[in-house]
Amino acid sequence: MTAAPLRHAISNELEISRLVTGLWQVADIEKDGELLDPEKAADHLETYFNAGFSTFDMADHYGSAEIISGRLLARHQNARRPQICTKWCPEPGPMTAEIVRTGVQERLDRLGTDCVDLLQFHWWSFEHPAWLDALHEMTRLKEEGLIRSLGVTNFDAAHLRLALADGIPLATNQVSFSMVDRRALGQLSELCASSDVKLLAYGTLCGGFLSDRWLGKEEPRDLTDWSKMKYKRFIDATGGWAGFQRILDAAAEVASKHQVSLANVATRWVLEQPAVAGVIVGARLGESEHIADNAKLFSFSLDVEDQKRLDQAFRTTQNVPGDCGDEYRRPPFLTASGDLSHHLAEMPLAHDAAPVDQRPGAIRVLTGSDWEEIAGYCRAHKVGDRILVSGTTAVAGLSRAVAPGDAAAQATYILDKILAALSALGASAKDVVRTRIYIVDEDDVLDISKAHGRVFSDIKPANTLVVVAGLIGDHRVEIEAEAVLVDSKSVSD
Template sequence: MPDTRLSAGKSPALPRVDLAPGLNIARLVCGLWQVADLEKDGSTLDPVKAADRLQAYAAAGFDSFDMADHYGSAEVITGELTSRPGMAHVTAFTKWCPEPGPMTPEIVRAGIQDRLDRLRTKRIDLLQFHWWSFEDPRWLDALREIEALRAEGLIGAIGVTNFDAAHLEVALAEGIEIVSNQVSFSLVDRRAAGALTALCKRWGVKLLAYGTLCGGFISEKWLGKPEPRDIPDWSRMKYKRFIDVAGGWEIFQELLAAAHEIGQKHGVSLSNVASRWVLDTPSVAATIIGARITEAEHRADNLQVFGFSLDAEDHAKLGAVFARMTMVPGDCGDEYRKPPFLTASGDLSHHLSELPPVHPALADAALADRARVFTGSKWEPIAGYCRAVKVGNRILVSGTTATHGDSHNVAPGNAGAQTTYILDKIVAALRAHGAGPEHVVRTRVYLVDAEDCEAVSVAHGRFFADHPPANTLLQVAQLIGPYRVEIEAEAILPA
């Protein structure tokens, strides 16, 4: 659908896409993460001068901007831009990445209001939510409140960022109207092409791909160059870790050489080849490119990505290199949630001071070898049980259903999504006792419908494939409550 809001002088060369009803965006979105790098010494950019640079992008058709609450003053700069006459066509996406903790209506509203105030707007075009650990189930509380704010008109559309396929499905099965998921996706990191793309196809969700040029490493500038040792900026520090885990600098040079050869064939840059490959994935609505506020701009080169197509020979050439590379482990977003942490610092230290435990382990005053974890279920005090009890080095986890809070049935009717939620809950209880999924030695799974066996087994495999426990799966006539699956577990810590 063409954009009817284009202002005079704007180039028609940049294709557009409807991300949601009323949200028409450029297929190249300008990312403002550079602001955080420029301000990491404590200084702040002049918002007027910085907005002048962004206005030049908007005038050239690059009028969709992506930022986050932790991208320095990016929201303030964008608010200055969108407040100017003639800039009503600019779309602003921002992310809310709260620290783990209670997600009450008041806390969520305050977080979103801060975004509104900094952007100087009454309605956020696309609010994207990030959560640091799915073992903390309060991310569902946050998304429900965000959905309520969308219905209220403070948010135009809801997106998420760095969600893996399993947890995106939980959110969708909960009825949250999610239109997009922003994830790392490049020739180096191809995780999004698998289960996540398949899920997006089923649910109609689009991907916003970042890291497509690996912080600038995927360019002629690095072709044939020695491996860098001193990397000054956060973005390149992060993507160098991706390159390392994908096989290292030598195979990365082979990838650059293949992309360069393809680019020579089509008369474009190897960066264009890398972007074209990602944009050709059916689930991808747009790629996010860095908006240069103080450095050289590359708008003309970026537009070349839409002037050619990759053919079968090109895909075969890239595929031959892919076959010799190592896949980045796990699913999208795992780089923020489990080792190896593929972040600038190799952990979450520049994002969070700590990840507090979801539920504490309470020592038994009478029996010194025992401790218990309670998860707040209304049935725990009524029936006199706990979620998990530790006796010596053995941890026993009660039968667990997809119950959130006192009584909410998570992802009704979706056994695979319920399994994901249940196992998150079980792992959170284990963490309180100093254990993890690697310490689980037995699980028992109870299904109402044998047709759910595959979906439940796939979800189980995501948690335990690296350290498989003994497992029993049973079909039962009925579970207590409207649940499709219930799971119990046993773990043993090293002596």
């Protein structure tokens, strides 16, 4: 295999450098309230830019990273200019056109530009269906010219497929991907192979742990750097320090063979995965700049022998639990704090539960659908310890069928709606004891079953699946569920 090119076209509108400079550590540097001087910090970015690393990645919550990058942009108002990738990470809630435009405009204002090169969207809980509304609004802003390319961050394969099937023109999905965290090698890479989406990989050096500095060293105990606090949790989740050292040993052998650094090997391994367009390596501005070492990344490639040696080490460790992005959505939260306290004060529910006047002690969930009033039903009803969830289809707004041509994508959306109703009643997937699935085409059985298994593979409720003559409109699947709460108390207590 030849050395990877320095640049990659992620869409017709945008080409990026394959090694992207990540600015998340700006937030860590500024966490005590003292902001970096924007012009001096932009000088540091200029060094990366002049070395050919012209693409920079940041987010709305990375301290003043957007402002600093805006100063760099202002210096290069010509064809040879930096490429800016930023993120909008709103709290879960309604996503109206006004809310989305305000969020996007804030990114433009902080960057001092009228069009952001790559705007990436992060959503904290897929039980809140407004994420799809937000992406449709962002698509309209892309058509207006405010966004050059549109991406997402921390989406698993199921929800990336759902977004694509619903017509969102996504170019990228930014996910954790490293020799420690290999989740993206599975279904996510398979989906990328069949679509135009490419992965942007962050965490490729695990906060600096995947480097010569930690080879053969004792396990650290007192960490204060947010990045290292986070990725130490990844190491612990995959089997601990001993297994991690075996990966370092293997990477060091490969590095010695090619006369490069261990970090080069770790980054190169991710970069050579077919789904990956670019790897994001963090820069701690003014403190530790590894431009010369990063340039060596394109001077070698991994051969079959190298891959076998690394695979041997990988097999001695465990997989990171869950799917891509789960570290931000469910326990164990593999974040710096071990929870979401650095990001959200709380995870709001998608719906509220209310008592049923006609049945004392009963509680129900309404989602605000016009059909609930027209037909006289609720999404879910709790009586005693039993919860009954109505037959649910993939409907957005009043009547639009989500992902009309993709039964698996519809099943994913439906199951999110069911889980949201259960959450409002103090229940979760683990309380589900029965599901019933109605489909219109038996060719969809496997895909729908896999979507069901993604949620219930460990729980294994009783299940019935039947092929019916038809469902209304473009709906290819409908699902209902029953749950039982053991030793539960009413959510109104």
